[in-house]
Amino acid sequence: MVEQSDSRPSSARRTALRKADEGSTPEASSFFPITRYYDASEKVLESFEYAAAQNQLDNAFIYGMRYCTFCVESIPKHDYYSSSKFQALKSKTSRQVADVLTKLEHVADLMDMEEIEKERVRKEKEEAERLERERRREAERDKQLAELEARINSFKTADMQSSTATANSSKPDPNQSLEHSAFAKLQMLSGGNKGPAPAPTAPNSHGGIDPPTTDLSQLQPVPPPTVEDASSDEEDDYDDDDGQGGSGAPPPPSYNQASALRQSSYFGPGRDGDDDNSKPKKSVSFSATNQVKLIPPNNKHSRDNGPPSYNDATDSSSNNATKKIKRKKKRKLNIKQVVQIANREYAEHIQSGKIQISKLGTYQGRVRGSTNGCTVISALCASRHLETQTGLTTSLANQVIDQMCVPLLRKIRTKLQLGDGSLIIPSDVHDHLVDAKLLFQHKFVGAAGGNILDPEHLGPVLEYLHFGCDNPKEAAKTGSGHRKAAATLFFKEHVISIVKFPTSTTEAVYDLIDSLPKGGTGVGSRTRCHGIDALRVLLQWYACSKFSPSNIQYLSSHPWEESMADFDPRVFQAFVWSDRPMPKQ
DSSP states (O other): OTTSOSOSTTHHHHHHHHHHTTTOOOOOOTTSOHHHHHHHHHHHHHHHHHHHHTTOHHHHHHHHHHHHHIIIIIGGGSTTTTOGGGHHHHHHHHHHHHHHHHHHHHHHHHHHHHHHHHHHHHHHHHHHHHHHHHHHHHHHHHHHHHHHHHHHHHHHHHHHHHHHHHHHHTSOOHHHHHHHHHHHHHHHHTTOOOSOOOOOOOBOTTSSBOOOOSOGGGOOOOOOOOHHHHHHHHHHHHOSTTSOOSSSSOOOOOTTSOOHHHHEETTEEOOTTOOTTTSOOOOOOOSTTTSOOOOOTTOHHHHHHOSOOHHHHHHHHHHHHTSOOOOOOOOOOOHHHHHHHHHHHHHHHHHHTSEEEEEOSOOTTSSTTOTTOHHHHHHHHHHHHHHSSSOOOHHHHHHIIIIIHHHHHHHHHHHTTOOTTOOOOHHHHHHHHHHTTSSOGGGEEEEEEEETTOHHHHHHHHHHHHHSSSOHHHHHHHOGGGSOEEEEEEETTEEEEEEEEESSSSOEEEEEEEOSOOTTSOSOEEEEEESHHHHHHHHHHHHHHHOOHHHHHHHHHOOOOGGGGGGOTTEEEEEEEEOOOOOOO
């Protein structure tokens, strides 16, 4: 066996594959024909054969293990597995399982070879990486040595240049003498030095002029006159008692009058006629008509016709406002949200009285021989509801569970070669009841199934019950909506019945009969729904209440797929009958 040795090179790889596929083996329900599970296993076998032929070892290992596990663990749990009717399929599958196990050993051998080769390549890669790291370290050391030598050379060059610059700085600079001479002349011209001009200096031995011996600290620049100085001068020269000027010099310009600071720029005199006071200043308007418009260079319409007017902008914005808003599609609810909504709606309908719960007097399994008889019990409830004038009363439902179903269960199980307590496929029960004249083919409305949480799948069941036929237009013509109707609904390894009591031509109440004990009551239940919408709420809650934590986890990550319907926790199947009259011959 593949599982016996843990020391093989591919053991870790195969263990990881098994863990990744853990929990994916579906369960076989006895309410579906066993042949459907054998057919499903054949598809897995085909996938294994293809993967093995293509040398896709991981896929081949997974598909092979899935096939063997499903055939050895799941299918034998089906109640029809031991029936002699399916003995040929059983023997064929056993031979195929043995063949797949042999091929899985070969797959494991190929995996070992792959892992050995991978290990060799891995070691070679590690060695190459080690050599590359050493080469890089050597290159990095060489680079650092080269940089260090370059720095040492640059320091030597800088030291030589510094020595040369020091030697050159000891020579006299002829430009320095020229600067001192120019500064002395500037002081003389500005009147800042009242003493005698310094004697000219003779050229020195180098052919230049030595710096003047005058103390440069005494040559201070004369500050410009301030506003206060100008005011005091006016008072001294012109504000004497007789109003005559004290000196004949023209008065200096006032600070408030036009002056050289106003008439000239920093770089020279101003242009004639540019006096600020000679012309009135233009006022700048910031109205919309004087603002500068920035026209995009590529907008020909704007260049030719100018910027759009305010009205144009208003029209444009109003047009945008009237455009249709694209609404996002409604986000699909996850399973936890669906359960929360179902619980809330159910509680609201209970509180309002639209859904009412009552107890039955018994339950399936209380009487010996009725265990796992829900398929027969639900079909008999539908039969008794349609074939009696009063419909299915509570006392009649108790009789169905404790008395009527037991002999029928024994007879059908014997016919199908099933053991005591075996579940029975609904279609087998319906066929038997039709043969026994307990159900009638002309009263059969239709069958529906699929995802019980999908309104499109559950909707037909509600319509069949509400209209009493499979065509609403026919119901309007024939008035079949006021007829009694009944249904059997299979979900999660259990079958319940729904019976309809018309209260008017358009209204009715619907009772859900469950033969399993409900809560702490210890007996079955009868739940009445006032209206078809209340029945929808009840069925949604009923479905959500049956999901286990593992089901919730599965549904959170697996969308509905028709090809996997037989293995999906959401799958349901319903059969509907109506109290139709016998068609005329």
